[in-house]
Amino acid sequence: MAMKIGVIGGSGIYDIPGLEEARWQAVETPWGAPSDEVLTGRLDGIEMVFLPRHGRGHVHSPTAVPYRANIDALKRLGVTDVISVSACGSFREEMAPGDFVVVDQFIDRTFAREKSFFGTGGVAHVSVAHPTCARLSAACVSAALDAGITVHDGGTYLAMEGPQFSTLAESRMYRAWGADVIGMTNMPEAKLAREAELCYASVAMVTDYDCWHPEHDNVDVAAVIATLTGNAEKARNLVGRLPGLLGSARAACPHGCDHALEHAMITAPDKRDPALLARLDAVAGRVLG
Ligand SMILES: CSC[C@H]1O[C@H](OP(=O)(O)O)[C@H](O)[C@@H]1O
Numbered sequence: 390m391a392m393k394i395g396v397i398g399g400s401g402i403y404d405i406p407g408l409e410e411a412r413w414q415a416v417e418t419p420w421g422a423p424s425d426e427v428l429t430g431r432l433d434g435i436e437m438v439f440l441p442r443h444g445r446g447h448v449h450s451p452t453a454v455p456y457r458a459n460i461d462a463l464k465r466l467g468v469t470d471v472i473s474v475s476a477c478g479s480f481r482e483e484m485a486p487g488d489f490v491v492v493d494q495f496i497d498r499t500f501a502r503e504k505s506f507f508g509t510g511g512v513a514h515v516s517v518a519h520p521t522c523a524r525l526s527a528a529c530v531s532a533a534l535d536a537g538i539t540v541h542d543g544g545t546y547l548a549m550e551g552p553q554f555s556t557l558a559e560s561r562m563y564r565a566w567g568a569d570v571i572g573m574t575n576m577p578e579a580k581l582a583r584e585a586e587l588c589y590a591s592v593a594m595v596t597d598y599d600c601w602h603p604e605h606d607n608v609d610v611a612a613v614i615a616t617l618t619g620n621a622e623k624a625r626n627l628v629g630r631l632p633g634l635l636g637s638a639r640a641a642c643p644h645g646c647d648h649a650l651e652h653a654m655i656t657a658p659d660k661r662d663p664a665l666l667a668r669l670d671a672v673a674g675r676v677l678g
């Protein structure tokens with residue numbers, strides 16, 4: 390199978406320059422419109438699809454990002470591996486602004502979003518014990534090291550609803566829970582990628598110390614943007630190295646991301662809702678036949 394890399398760009402990352410035959414194109418999905426048109430093209434001979442999570446011009450709030458449409462659109466376009474690039478706050482002294490964290494765990498505190506492609510008439514339960522792909526994450530760590538970025542291999546990302554930043558009590562509590570970084574978007578994105586049988590890795594770029602650190606100012610958008618200006622360049626450098634590391638011929642995922650739905654559907658075939666099955670054509674077509 391051919392490798393096709395999808396990149397979801399977060400705050401401060403609204404395009405990726407340097408794609409060959411780059412073209413912005415609209416994609417329709419049964420879950421509505423994605424955040425924006427997608428940018429398709431090739432990098433070092435590998436097909437790439439880029440999607441700005443909040444839309445160009447940062448239109449969608451974290452709650453309003455159409456997560457299901459975004460993941461469906463990438464799947465529909467034949468993407469096999471998704472790299473999420475996000476801004477985040479840090480709960481650890483040693484994870485400093487400017488550092489990257491290749492996240493491997495999440496605590497999902499979001500509550501106002503559609504979190505699954507499945508539902509009445511088509512119930513499925515996938516495992517998210519290991520919510521990111523270890524193979525793809527390892528490639529991101531290598532790409533970051535090659536690019537001279539200070540990168541932390543693994544970390545727990547707390548996904549909050551927002552759009553307001555955390556209170557001091559929340560920030561202290563999340564630290565005590567063992568969270569390493571905080572953001573507003575990687576959930577339900579990671580869960581939906583798993584349901585769609587896509588390998589998913591999350592590169593979180595530290596922009597601030599949230600509000601827990603006695604020697605740093607409380608986070609605000611100006612601080613995030615100031616750090617992001619440098620981080621965005623680093624992120625593009627990282628992404629530019631991925632085609633060389635991943636290669637064009639893709640072996641099946643050794644961790645089973647691309648077979649996550651194998652034993653997940655529990656609704657009896659004669660009880661399934663044809664309308665829902667139709668919407669699942671791209672996401673679950675492999676198992677629904
Ligand atoms: C602009 S500060 C808060 C905003 O930034 C992060 O966005 P993303 O995860 O898409 O990079 C954070 O999650 C909030 O949405």
Ligand SMILES: Nc1ncnc2[nH]cnc12
Pocket residue numbers: 476477478479549554555571572573596597598599600608613
């Ligand atoms: N401290 C923070 N909390 C939530 N989302 C963020 N994105 C960047 N910094 C953040």
